[in-house]
Amino acid sequence: MATCFYFLGKKIFYFENNEPEILLHRLYCHTHFTNAVKCCIVLHCIRYRKWIFNVIESDVQKGKASATALANMKLNIEGLLVYFPYDYIYPEQYSYMLELKRTLDAKGHGVLEMPSGTGKTISLLSLILAYQKAYPLEITKLIYCSRTVPEIEKVVEELRKLIEFHCKETGEANNFLALALSSRKNLCIHPEVSALRIGKEVDGKCHSLTASYIRAQRLSDPSLPSCRFYEGFDAIGRQVPLPPGVYNLDDLKEFGQKKGWCPYFLARQAILHANIVVYSYHYLLDPKIADLVSKELTKKAVVVFDEAHNIDNVCIDSMSVNITRRTLDRCTSNVETLQTTIQRIKETDAAKLKEEYRRLVEGLKEANVARVTDVYLGNPVLPAEVLQEAVPGSIRTAEHFVGFLKRFLEYLKSRLRVHHVVQESAPQFLKDIFQKVCIDRKPLRFCAERLRSLLRTLEISDLTDFSAITLISNFATLVSTYSQGFTIIIEPFEDRTPSIANPVLHFSCMDPSIAIKPVFERFQSVIITSGTLSPLDIYPKILDFRPVTVASFTMTLARTCLCPLIVGRGNDQVALSSKFETREDFAVIRNYGNLLLEMSGVVPDGIVAFFTSYMYMENIVASWYEQGILENIQRNKLIFIETPDAAETSMALEKYQEACENGRGAILLSVARGKVSEGIDFVHHFGRAVIMFGVPYVYTQSRILKARLEYLRDQFQIRENDFLTFDAMRHAAQCVGRVIRGKTDYGLMIFADKRYARADKRGKLPRWIQEHISDGSLNLTVDETVQMSKHFLRQMAQPFRQEDQLGLSLLTIEQLESEEMLKKISQMAHQA
């Protein structure tokens, strides 16, 4: 469905896309609108997701009086002329740019922490853009990695504003190419394929239309279906570079529509010569995708990982494999399909298999000539030296390889038939497999590559069916390649349901540096940045790199708009804690309930409460119900609960926001590490207070975690407790950080556990939260907390205008250049 938007009789938009949030977002970001119109759009948006609020927030709070007017600010950052597309700048933005510039000068890596809502993205973009313009030979590309599609869109919109401003100021025509890249699901414009909506299906269908042999077949048989967009791209688009400009996903689609070219392949081609690329983490970190997409990116690039506080987990996830019985069953059927196909081809077209055999004898190097001539992004799955060798003889012929796979599968099946937990290292596993089924290490290593070659030869178009066997072959390659940093754990059942047999083989990566290493090695500068990265020194340790700058910035505030309080005791002096021993304690649960009850009577609109786990939440809520606390709370506010079910949660969220909006008031009970705690913002009245019940330690009995902790201790000398506390505190910081999304926002942060008062916990909170925790707000009772909250909320409700901020936490260019301010700023960056 295509949609046009008319505004004042002018056609301003054309959408092929019918996803309402993207549509409304684009509409919102349109520069011709006045703020009043935007407000209308916002009201319409309210029912669609929170992130639209974020966008609005980012405009309003940056103190940028109007989002539409392109005001001027030219900054001099240690001799570099930076164009900043807003009237005002926060002092911390300035010092952020300063640090960033130094990192780029040193051609090194950096770790930078700055609170959310202080304009991190625009500072990053404007500095790097200026750097690129000033020293085109030093840095040729910016690779900006973000987490979600809405975030990517947001970055592109900022970029558009920046480049527009840049062109206006310099009077030059824009010669910059900036684009966003996402999966086929978000970029496909083929009417049938894009209708599928599920990532894997879209990929598979696209592949079945555009794979090279399919297209070769079509030469002889034109009746086969084809994708006209890909054909168009292949015929003309490959030679014609994308004209300079800023392209978000919709722009790419629009461009593709107009020219009749496939936007996805166009974008993939264009990122090679684009100046700025915005895409998801996975395109760099996941070895399977990185190899396809990011292999040929230039070395002289700056890579930015935004919202990177969880980057180690992303790295680990991209390298880990979990195998269940179901996977193996699907593998078996895959292998059977392979076998029958081989049989068929053998009868009809034996030459093809021979040809493949010949190729394999010569080794993989022929196919990878380019690797010698240029430094490519190394594929951590398959080290470069492997590619030099020939595929071992035992798996060269197709039948042998299938036999090999069968044996391997049988072996795995036998391993899954265990009754107790097994944990072993990769060498142990290899030794065992050699003894049991005589599979050597070498053929295992080539398994992934050999399978890919076979699938290509067999001309199997729909690769989605073969995901199981691909997974297994990847596992084979990984397990035989890396002797360190991985562990194999076979569990006969899940911990929660010890009676139901559900064997899983976890091949788990314990070292996040394996996945990210090629990135650090290859690119000139890698910047890791987020709102919560404290303690800063742990990231370089666990990711194993040497940063040149490590800095944490705080929010300069005209009024103290955040109020962290640590509640350690109930009114009856019972210590509050979620630690294991007191988990079931009636008194603690009652006091927690009392805290929530009291807070619900003082805090207006929305309260978000976080528990350490779903199980803990269930227990507590049930207990509150029995004690009648829940009923009392409901007299003050409505209660919504997050569940593991995504649809239910988003429904709860929607209703929660509605209740906050119309003055009914609501409480959202959710879970740290859940969907709500990551990526959903509670701006202004959607979150006036956040209560963290307990310290969100990860489930420590998990064997994978234990193995990882052990590894960290042995390899990086990080003590278990340090890592666990770090991990718990970063999640706590993420949770409480949900309420403050800018300087005009305000919110209470209540840490309800006496352990937060200890220096080792408190010291691991981000600096911008830490500096507002005074000694007077440690170990409070519930009553004291209520009094302080009341006082704080009254103070914050006093009128607060932009002029109050000006000069203190919001600067004009004149103020910025004043001697005094520069001195203050230079003191600000906290060298860790």
Add this chain to the structure above:
Amino acid sequence: MDEEPERAKRWEGGYERTWEVLKEDEFGSLKATVEEILFQSKRKRALESHGQVRLGMMRHLYVVIDSSRTMEDMDLRPNRLKATLKLMEAFVEEYFDQNPISQVGLITTKNKRAEKLTELAGNPKKHLAALKKARDAACVGEPSLYNSLNLAMQTLKHMPGHTSREIVVIFSSLTTCDPANIYELIKTLKSLKIRVSVIGLSAEVRVCTVLTRETGGTYHVCLDESHFKELLMFHVKPPPANAQSECSLIRMGRCAHVCFSQTLKHSQTHLDSTSEVGLSLGGYFCPQCHAKHTELPVECKICGLTLVSAPHLARSFHHLFPLEAFRETPLEELPADRFCHACQGKLKDKIVFTCPFCSGVFCTECDLFIHDSLHCCPSCINSQHSN
């Protein structure tokens, strides 16, 4: 006991951190800045109200008083309800003092309902009596913003277009229990040009923010009793009329007090009230129909003419010719004698105020008093006399 509630029973009050008031901070954090901001807004209010703007002089104001459960909270002494009612009495008096030709009505809301305490009327006595009575009422249930606004709107929408229509809500609760979507009601209020202001007693509530922003009112949250009083008294001054409101000439009857010695005559004002004795010696006669009224200002019950006395008009008048704001000057610039020309006290504040006409110097307190109550510069009048 009600007379001295502030100082009595400290132990009943909340947990206070009095030592923190004394905290020194040079980094522009909480205490100092918020107070600074408050002082600024106090000044700003004085400045803003000056200049030649059209004011809605004939006001129709409904005050909605929240009487829900939360009004029993004791953070205002002795509790929120009593403190509010006490201040309201002062407000009603002050209001009629400053706006003699305006009217006020009272609404309370509790238990999800709203009821009228008094109808719109220009007589302070009735309101004061109602307020006294309301002291003993219990605070129960939840308030309903929707119902109370709706109730006020039903009356206000029939008021003539040249008068101002206002609602002031004193809102203590953090929640409201509404029978329908309040945003629709806000739209209606806006189209009827009813201005809604809110004084919050606990914290900033989103729906009030939107309500006041949309209807052009103000939203404040009180910090303590004195701040509460300040916020309430702010509504004594007539607000600027909005540009679209109609203009019309109003016929008014000016009547003088006439004393009779021979005959007692029934006053028309008392015809409908049975409780009071309707006979008096003196009274005011409507110039049109000669009906007798004991009190002014009033709308003649017989012919509907608005009856006022000369002082009433004069008192309304000063809003139109406000005293100009005094210049702020730092104390250092002042020559030798540093005494306030009004209270004769020694000037201690860093900033003093100078009258632009007679260059009289005043302290902050006197400046506020002159602008809020006196409406003329004492130093100027003094010099006129001497001339």
